[in-house]
Amino acid sequence: MIQRRAGQAVVQALRRQAAVALLGARQVGKTTLALEIAGGRTSEYLDLGSRADRQKLSDPALFLGQLEDRLVILDEIHRTPEVFKDLRGLIDAGRRQGRRTGRFLVLGSASMALLKQSSESLAGRIEYVSLNPFDVLEVAPDESSLGSLWIRGGFPDSFLSESDDASASFRRNLVRTYLERDIPQMGGRVSPETLENLWIMLCHSQGALSNAAKLAAGLAVSAPTVTSYVDLLADLFLVRRLRPYSVNVKKRLVKSPKIYVRDSGLVHSLLGIEGYRALLGHPVVGASWEGFVIENLLSVARPGTGAYFYRTSTGAEMDLVLEIPGRAGVWAVEAKRGLSVSLGKGFHNALEDLRPEKTFVVYSGDARYPISSETEVIGLRQMAELLQST
DSSP states (O other): OOHHHHHHHHHHHHHHHHHEEEEEESSSSHHHHHHHHHTTTOEEEEETTTTTHHHHSHHHHHHEEEEEEEEEETGGGOOOOTHHHHHHHHHHHHHTTOEEEEEEEEEEEEEEHHHHHHHHHHHHEEEEEESSSHHHHHHSSSSHHHHHHHHOOSSSHHTTOOOOOHHHHHHHHHHHHHHEEEEETTTTOOOHHHHHHHHHHHHTTTTTEEEEHHHHHTTTSOOHHHHHHHHHHHTTEEEEEEEOOOOOOOOOOOOSSSEESSOOOHHHHTTTSSSHHHHSSSSHHHHHHHHHHHHHHHHSTTOOOEEEEEEEETEEEEEEEEEEEETEEEEEEEEOOSSSSSOOOOHHHHHHHOOOOOOOEEESOOEEEEESEEEEEEEHHHHHHHHHHH
């Protein structure tokens, strides 16, 4: 059993709050983790994707009121968001009787809509924990497993598949499930074919600046439609918008966010890239490594860490700028695939503008060494360990 770092965060949150929401993409391991946590206590599990379990909640207050002495796990909570208002009453009643913590663990695969509903109904009564795909500190102790994590991505059933073919098949089926079942259930009128084409276009332009008009022209839809589709992919934890970093410099800064498809395995699957050799020969290889580095580092970063990129109209650029809470300050990170590191003028100009406390170049090797008085070259696992311990 691979230990998930989020597990301890959930346990600690249940000790502080009556309700905890565990959020992440589908098939990322939320149910497995929740049942593992429930194994050490009296609990009740309800799968709200099941009609039978949804029927049990035809009167949520009545049914859940009978389970006051146990942890109640509500899986697929985004299917029945109306339950949140009943949870509020049950939590408040329990508080008056001294049951203040560890009442409900809700699992959801959609972010903004779910957070909006729960934050309005359960303000001050719920804590949020994110579960990401596997990261380098959970499953990649050596170069071989790091390569597999990059190629296959971090979805557990993909990474742990018995073969590359089985992993690729899982990811293809996951994409189809999203397009044909999950996204239509979100309630919007979305063309699966158009959304799939957009998803593929975002993979081809991994890490590029957001340009809805350009994407819309290629899809024969309007720019607002493209924006709404990207919003949907972001809400499902499939796409990340990385915001531009603003500093007090007299230069023209890029204002559009960068768009990344978050899981490297899905990038490769949507582009039809099968295997390490095929990836090395594909134009997306550098951008794929960049996105892989960013997702792994943000997965281990301290809660509250601000994540940005930096770019000016004159070419100064930094892949990742981290504002770390506390005394750590601003860290600058550049991702470079390969064992040799070559840094251009744009990198050095960005350092002059940003003046970060620390600067790192994350490359494909595992040695750590300085290349200047202000910049270190470092492997991804070492960088993740350093960031986690900061």
